[in-house]
Amino acid sequence: MARLPRFQSLTVALADRSGKAVAIDVLDNNDGSFTVKYTAPRPGAYQLNVVFAGAQVPPIEINVEPQVDTSGIRVTGLENAIVTVNCEQEVHVFTPDGDNTRIVITSPSGSIVEAVIESTDTGFRVCFTPSEIGDYSISVTYRDLPVGAPYLLHSVPDGNKAEAEYVVSRCGPPRADLVTVTGPGLGPVIAQRSTHVFIDTTSAGFGDIDLFVDGPTRTPIHCVDNHDGTLTMYYVPKTPGVYYLRVMFDSNHISGSPFQVLAVPALLASSLTADREKTESSFTTLSSGSSTPKTAPCV
Structure with missing residues (x-):
């Protein structure tokens, strides 16, 4: 019980x-007004009683929840953040308490995705097939508390792979200076979210296009042949920092390459001072010489 010296009538x-x-x-x-500080020794129900000027104030019921530790929960199978539409995906959720762990997958249109969730000795095996093109969100909660930020996967069409051979023009010598790059992927971008650039090679002649994304971490990329002399490259910057987008045509940089791209955390509005040490990612090569792109099957 506590009594304030200045208000003897309050307990x-x-x-x-x-x-x-x-x-x-x-x-x-x-x-x-007054502030009441306390440390509950254990979870459960507590009652706060206040008496003012001899009159009992209606008791205040307090329910103290147990402390939730989500450090033992993790998700694997998301190493490649860009996936192919209509191909089954599998992720694993490791949790010591499956009864209180919930997994929800949301499609690009906002609907809940049906998934096969199987219990394992270490948690859950989650299988689902993305049927839409765009960003899928995988939310994991433990006792209604989110485990990290929602995990994102970007689904792309299944007809074009990054290794496809591609004719950028039917005639003329290679002209790297005539290749243009536009789109939101030139930055600033948000870490852990898919972004893209649009590459126009319609006036560039014959040549190979090599695409690289260099940055603080290895960065998944995926190219889509638009079959009109243009292509779209998707990539996901996994961590905040400075990235460099290199676009080479016939072994020469196009105008503006390498493009410097700043990736910021989703909740951070101010600019970051990023580590500029580059780590080269996997690269994409698009080669002239065939009018039919070669595609890889779903795996």
């Missing part, structure tokens, strides 16, 4: 469900 007491008193600290805010 405050906190007790657990068995009636055992809990130590409290009542602070006068000097504006007619």
